Amino acid sequence: MNSEVWCFIEPGRGNEIATEIARLGEQTGSVTCGVVVGKVGKDLAPELGQYGITKLYAVEPSISNILSPEDYAYLVTHLIKKSPPYVCLFAASPLGNEVAVRVAVRLGAGLITWCIDLNFISGKLIATKKAYDGKASKRIAWQCPPPYLVTVAPEVMEAIPAEKVHLPVIQEERFSLPPSKVELVGQVRLGWRDMPLTEAIGVLGVGAGIKDSTGMSLIKHLAELLNMPVGGTKRADEMGLVPRECRIGASGFSIEPNVYIAIGISGASHHMVGTRKVKHVVAINKDKAAPIFDIAELGIVDDFNPVVTSIIKQWKRGTEYDTPTENAG
Amino acid sequence: MRIIVCIKELTDYPIERQGTVRRRPAGIVVRVNPQDLVALGEALSLREKIGGEVIVLSLGTDERTLRRALTMGADGAILVEKNEEEQEDWHTTSLVLPQAASRIGFDLILCGTWRLDNMDSAVGVGIAEHLGIAVVTHAVKIEVTGEDARTLQVHKRLPKGMREIYKVPLPCVIAVEEGLNQPRYVPIWGRCYRQGLTKSVEHIAISELGITSEILSPKTTILEVSEMRPRTRLGVKVSGLSLEDKLRLLMGEIAKPSDKQELIVHEPERAAKKFLEKLSEWHSERKT
Numbered sequence: 001m002n003s004e005v006w007c008f009i010e011p012g013r014g015n016e017i018a019t020e021i022a023r024l025g026e027q028t029g030s031v032t033c034g035v036v037v038g039k040v041g042k043d044l045a046p047e048l049g050q051y052g053i054t055k056l057y058a059v060e061p062s063i064s065n066i067l068s069p070e071d072y073a074y075l076v077t078h079l080i081k082k083s084p085p086y087v088c089l090f091a092a093s094p095l096g097n098e099v100a101v102r103v104a105v106r107l108g109a110g111l112i113t114w115c116i117d118l119n120f121i122s123g124k125l126i127a128t129k130k131a132y133d134g135k136a137s138k139r140i141a142w143q144c145p146p147p148y149l150v151t152v153a154p155e156v157m158e159a160i161p162a163e164k165v166h167l168p169v170i171q172e173e174r175f176s177l178p179p180s181k182v183e184l185v186g187q188v189r190l191g192w193r194d195m196p197l198t199e200a201i202g203v204l205g206v207g208a209g210i211k212d213s214t215g216m217s218l219i220k221h222l223a224e225l226l227n228m229p230v231g232g233t234k235r236a237d238e239m240g241l242v243p244r245e246c247r248i249g250a251s252g253f254s255i256e257p258n259v260y261i262a263i264g265i266s267g268a269s270h271h272m273v274g275t276r277k278v279k280h281v282v283a284i285n286k287d288k289a290a291p292i293f294d295i296a297e298l299g300i301v302d303d304f305n306p307v308v309t310s311i312i313k314q315w316k317r318g319t320e321y322d323t324p325t326e327n328a329g
Numbered sequence: 330m331r332i333i334v335c336i337k338e339l340t341d342y343p344i345e346r347q348g349t350v351r352r353r354p355a356g357i358v359v360r361v362n363p364q365d366l367v368a369l370g371e372a373l374s375l376r377e378k379i380g381g382e383v384i385v386l387s388l389g390t391d392e393r394t395l396r397r398a399l400t401m402g403a404d405g406a407i408l409v410e411k412n413e414e415e416q417e418d419w420h421t422t423s424l425v426l427p428q429a430a431s432r433i434g435f436d437l438i439l440c441g442t443w444r445l446d447n448m449d450s451a452v453g454v455g456i457a458e459h460l461g462i463a464v465v466t467h468a469v470k471i472e473v474t475g476e477d478a479r480t481l482q483v484h485k486r487l488p489k490g491m492r493e494i495y496k497v498p499l500p501c502v503i504a505v506e507e508g509l510n511q512p513r514y515v516p517i518w519g520r521c522y523r524q525g526l527t528k529s530v531e532h533i534a535i536s537e538l539g540i541t542s543e544i545l546s547p548k549t550t551i552l553e554v555s556e557m558r559p560r561t562r563l564g565v566k567v568s569g570l571s572l573e574d575k576l577r578l579l580m581g582e583i584a585k586p587s588d589k590q591e592l593i594v595h596e597p598e599r600a601a602k603k604f605l606e607k608l609s610e611w612h613s614e615r616k617t
Contacts, residue, residue, distance in 0.1 A: 092450075094467050094487055101419075101451045105458040110420070110548030113449035130448045131554065132342045139552040181463035183496040185482065190490040199490045226608075259611055280611050282604060288594070298607050299592040300600040310601035 004031045004055070007089040008076060010096055011037075014044060015051045015159035017091050020118070020152055022052025022162050027120040030086060031055055034168070037067065037075055045168045052162035055169045062176035066184055069095055071177050073102035078175055080107060084147050087125065089118075092151040100151045110142045111149040116156045129153075195229040197246060202228040202259040205248055205275070208235040209264020209285060209304060216241050218308050219263060225315050231255065233271045236264075249274035263304050267292030284308070330381035330478070330499075332372040333430050335440035335452070336365040336398060337422075338389040358391040361398075364441025368505045370513045371471060372439050373402050379478050384433060388417070388425050392530050400525030401515050407433065407531045409538070419447065420548045423455025428538040431460065435500060437481075442466050442504040453504030463497045466504040 005028060007014075007021040018034060025032035033055040034048050041058035048056065059075050061067065076099060080088065088103075090096035092114050104111035116137070117128035124141060125148055131138045142148050190196075197203055204223050210216055223230045232242035234251060248255055249271040256277035263284045265271060272295070275281070283296035284304045293299040300307055338358045372383045384405040385398040390413050395406035409429050411417060430438060438457075443450045450466065457464030469492070470484035485493045486506055497503075515522050535545065593600040 094485070097450055098454050098464075098466055101454040102458050104420075105423070105455055111451070112549055113419070113451050126552065130557065131446060132448075133445050134448070135342055135557060136554050137557050138554050140549050141552055142548065143546070143550050144548045181497075181501075182465060185494040185496050188492045188494065190492065195490040199488060201489055259608065280607070282607070284600075293592065297590060298603060299590070300604070301592060301594040302597055302600060306597035307600050307604075310597045311604055314601050314605060 003086040004033050005087045006033045006035055006085040008096060008099065009034045009036045010091055010093060013091065014048055016157035017089055017152065018048050018051035018053050019160050020157060021089050024087065024118055024120065028086065033057060035059065035076060035079060037061065037072055042170055045170055049166050049168050050161050051159060053168050054166045055171065057171050057173060059173045059175065068180045068182055068184060069098040070102065070180050072099045074177060075175050077103050077106045079173060080147055086146050087148045087150060090151045091157065092153050097151050100149055104149050109147050109149050110144045112140050113151045114153045115150050116153050118150060192223050192227045192229050197229050197231045197248065197253050197255050200229050200257050202226060203255055203257045204228045204230045205232060205260060205262045205265055206230060206236045206241055207233045207265030208239060210236065210241055218305065222308050222312060225312060233265055262292055265292055266290040330379060330436045331434060332375060332381060332383050332437045332439060333433060333435045334369045334372045334383060334385045335426055335438065336369065336385055336387050336394055337362040337444055338387065338391050338394040339446050358394065361394045362441050362445055364443050364505060364507060366512065367507055367509050368439040368441050369398055369401060369403065370510045371505055374510065379473055386426060386429055388422055395530045399528045400522045401513055402521050402525065407533060409533050409535060416547050416551060418547050418549050419449055419451040419455055421545050423452050423459060424545065425535060425538065425540060427456050427459040428540060429533060432538065437499055438502040440504050442506050453502055457502040463501040465495050465497055468503050468505045469508045471503060
């Protein structure tokens with residue numbers, strides 16, 4: 001096949017979907033293309049090239065403020081109408097999903113959402129998706145002519161650099177937009193008190209090492225500075241340090257933040273199953289033999305009190321570092 | 330204000346599992362999609378606040394889902410009948426429901442964002458797109474604003490603790506999520522429940538809505554439903570790991586290669602300094 005396969009590059013997170021389209025392009029033998037909307041499009045080209053994109057459609061809309069999903073759908077629909085691809089992939093994020101559905105309705109094309117696998121088997125594209133609350137999987141094929149639209153579940157996407165790196169060919173397009181039906185009033189980021197543990201970028205975890213409420217108030221002070229929600233182990237919950245809703249582990253939440261700061265946590269396996277997807281772990285614990293130090297990237301063997309006090313003091317002095325508020329942007 | 334709530338019946342898991350005894354026949358309707366009940370709860374509390382009526386609408390086979398909604402306090406219920414053999418995907422649902430909705434007339438359509446059986450989140454947007462009206466998905470808070478109560482302010486949940494606030498004029502579609510309200514508890518001795526029992530469900534055939542089977546033919550076809558299999562994942566390249574660590578990585582004991590481990594013992598000042606350095610390093614790494 002010598003047609004094109006496309007992916008819709010969402011602002012800020014294109015590498016994962018580029019990896020997916022590169023994998024599919026290899027199977028079908030087609031040109032792997034990305035669709036970028038907005039002014040930043042051309043600057044993204046070298047980075048997307050590393051993940052296997054060989055052609056980039058840089059769409060520039062007539063207005064420059066924040067675009068709604070409807071606007072994206074309008075642009076993508078017109079682009080597809082101009083030169084239909086074989087497949088167009090979207091990420092199954094709130095934005096990607098809405099854009100995909102709108103495009104599918106406007107084009108009358110077939111869309112399969114939340115795919116966990118996509119394969120090109122003997123000339124036919126077959127998608128796999130979860131069903132029945134994740135208990136079963138369905139294999140689905142299209143009954144209508146291409147373009148085939150797909151949204152890919154975020155949990156299966158991973159950005160892996162391609163072996164062959166190209167600098168993508170850039171094709172520029174311009175469209176004028178109709179007025180949007182919804183009005184974006186504002187964006188807010190929740191503070192550490194309201195932030196759900198499962199959504200946070202950084203999480204503080206407390207364990208039985210924080211013996212009492214005086215220790216806890218110190219931790220809360222740190223949480224406020226770092227703007228991270230506080231979760232806890234089962235024991236911390238039973239000691240009344242954190243509420244039941246904030247338990248992390250087998251009997252609570254599974255979290256996947258960028259940074260997890262485990263204070264006074266030994267790292268029992270029931271707790272650690274909930275923190276498997278954490279990227280960076282910092283552990284503060286008195287006991288050097290605690291299993292949490294096996295997975296911690298930074299281990300601090302000490303009582304938490306002087307360490308946290310020192311962190312707070314140094315943070316307030318502040319200017320030596322680019323003091324990042326983890327959940328603030 | 331007339332609010333239509335679209336609810337979806339869920340059928341039982343269709344696969345025979347080895348070593349288990351099935352207590353009921355496959356394909357039987359077992360419950361209502363949980364997020365749709367959140368939508369119904371929100372519709373009822375909006376009615377309590379600003380008045381109007383709540384009508385539940387479903388494309389399905391079983392009347393009991395709608396009866397449940399009636400006993401929770403809905404004013405009317407309409408079932409668009411579907412053949413049990415017919416394959417149904419979001420394309421057909423979002424084609425049929427708008428036709429039925431525009432026949433009833435509405436100011437607001439509420440539905441769940443996420444459908445548990447098909448595991449997709451398409452129908453809300455599909456309905457809005459077919460009707461040509463505004464839509465906000467993943468709603469976790471709905472406020473009625475404007476002098477004549479014809480504008481909604483809706484908070485949309487995005488990943489990583491972000492919320493977007495939209496202003497939407499009526500008529501519109503709002504697809505809701507859990508966390509919008511507390512589930513309603515309806516006591517069976519209450520007036521609401523008993524009044525619900527006396528109401529009736531209106532049945533409509535798809536053909537009555539002027540939809541021919543050609544338009545309705547599904548765009549996708551299910552080849553096979555099987556028990557969950559893990560996807561063939563792309564490999565992870567690891568370098569600089571000892572054999573023991575590689576084994577532990579395979580066993581899933583460590584999440585990622587931990588070749589950069591650092592341990593600081595009994596030096597709070599230095600530990601704090603290192604901690605802040607690392608934090609800022611990881612923070613900037615996320616940005617790039």
